[in-house]
Amino acid sequence: MQLSGKVALVTGAAQGLGKGCAEAILERGAKVALLDTNESAGQETAADFALKYGADRCTFILCDVTAKDQLEGAFQKVVDHFGGLDLVVNNAGILNEVQWEKCIDVNLVSVVRGCHLGLRYMGKQNGGNGGLIINMSSVAGLYAFPSPVYATTKAGVVGLTRSLGMDYKLGRDCVRVNALCPSFTTTAILADPEVPEDQYQHMKDMLERGGGLMQIPDVVKGLAKLLDEDDKNGAVLEVTVQGMKYHGDESGPWDRESGTHQPNLCIA
Ligand SMILES: NC(=O)c1ccc[n+]([C@@H]2O[C@H](COP(=O)([O-])OP(=O)(O)OC[C@H]3O[C@@H](n4cnc5c(N)ncnc54)[C@H](O)[C@@H]3O)[C@@H](O)[C@H]2O)c1
Numbered sequence: 001m002q003l004s005g006k007v008a009l010v011t012g013a014a015q016g017l018g019k020g021c022a023e024a025i026l027e028r029g030a031k032v033a034l035l036d037t038n039e040s041a042g043q044e045t046a047a048d049f050a051l052k053y054g055a056d057r058c059t060f061i062l063c064d065v066t067a068k069d070q071l072e073g074a075f076q077k078v079v080d081h082f083g084g085l086d087l088v089v090n091n092a093g094i095l096n097e098v099q100w101e102k103c104i105d106v107n108l109v110s111v112v113r114g115c116h117l118g119l120r121y122m123g124k125q126n127g128g129n130g131g132l133i134i135n136m137s138s139v140a141g142l143y144a145f146p147s148p149v150y151a152t153t154k155a156g157v158v159g160l161t162r163s164l165g166m167d168y169k170l171g172r173d174c175v176r177v178n179a180l181c182p183s184f185t186t187t188a189i190l191a192d193p194e195v196p197e198d199q200y201q202h203m204k205d206m207l208e209r210g211g212g213l214m215q216i217p218d219v220v221k222g223l224a225k226l227l228d229e230d231d232k233n234g235a236v237l238e239v240t241v242q243g244m245k246y247h248g249d250e251s252g253p254w255d256r257e258s259g260t261h262q263p264n265l266c267i268a
């Protein structure tokens with residue numbers, strides 16, 4: 001996707017992977033709205049980006065993605081402020097197996113809503129120009145992971161992405177929907193996950209066996225790949241220290257016999 005002059009909305013963009021994604025999008029010439037509940041970090045990030053990329057290209061919007069009215073209001077503000085919307089990155093997420101309903105609300109319910117809003121504002125059948133949605137899942141959405149509710153939310157995001165990325169939907173909306181699945185990356189989410197001790201110990205073990213931590217730029221390379229590969233729709237990209245690979249291109253039972261699996265084609 002060519003981003004010069006385009007408009008992007010990134011949730012959970014005050015810090016961490018959301019901030020890294022937002023900066024990569026700014027570097028490619030787009031304007032970016034940063035949504036987050038962390039007002040001080042969000043304002044600081046926006047001020048930093050304004051200095052580097054221009055005050056007219058970045059804005060912070062205080063928004064709890066789990067509050068339906070706030071998320072809807074934030075999308076409307078972005079369109080009012082920048083005059084359109086071309087790219088949505090549904091990134092905000094937490095790991096909390098204690099307050100597990102909250103984990104589902106932030107990581108899955110809000111991503112469903114963010115996709116619906118993205119389609120509402122970018123979908124051609126609604127008067128939009130088409131666009132791209134990138135959902136932040138995780139390797140935990142692809143393989144067994146010691147925190148089951150977190151893993152469920154991330155697997156949900158994978159299913160949502162694949163199904164919204166079906167060709168018949170693209171034909172109507174011209175909005176591609178893809179997902180990024182990183183492994184452990186150095187951000188604040190690792191610092192204090194609210195999980196039982198056994199889950200924590202098992203994660204430490206997985207981290208060691210998996211080859212260690214990635215850094216934010218490693219994951220941003222995955223975002224860049226999804227931005228560059230305009231033929232990808234419903235795609236799920238795993239990003240680990242071992243490299244990047246797409247998941248789930250197998251034919252379903254409806255295509256298996258003929259062996260004529262149709263890859264999703266981009267017409268946006
Ligand atoms: N760091 C990793 O190892 C890793 C790996 C795979 C996937 N992820 C996913 O990447 C995403 C970003 O996480 P991160 O690692 O950058 O962590 P992070 O904690 O640094 O950033 C998460 C951001 O989301 C914001 N946020 C949390 N709840 C919110 C809400 N209700 N409304 C709006 N904003 C909210 C936080 O304030 C924070 O700025 C998450 O979805 C996470 O699950 C992280």
Ligand SMILES: CCCCC[C@H](O)CC\C=C/C=C/C=C/[C@@H](O)[C@@H](O)CCCC(=O)O
Pocket residue numbers: 095137138139140145182183184185186189190191193200203204205206207
């Ligand atoms: C294999 C799947 C990886 C998925 C990663 C998840 O999406 C995000 C994980 C979120 C929190 C995990 C916390 C883990 C903590 C411990 O492993 C701890 O040892 C991390 C230490 C970090 C460090 O050394 O700086």
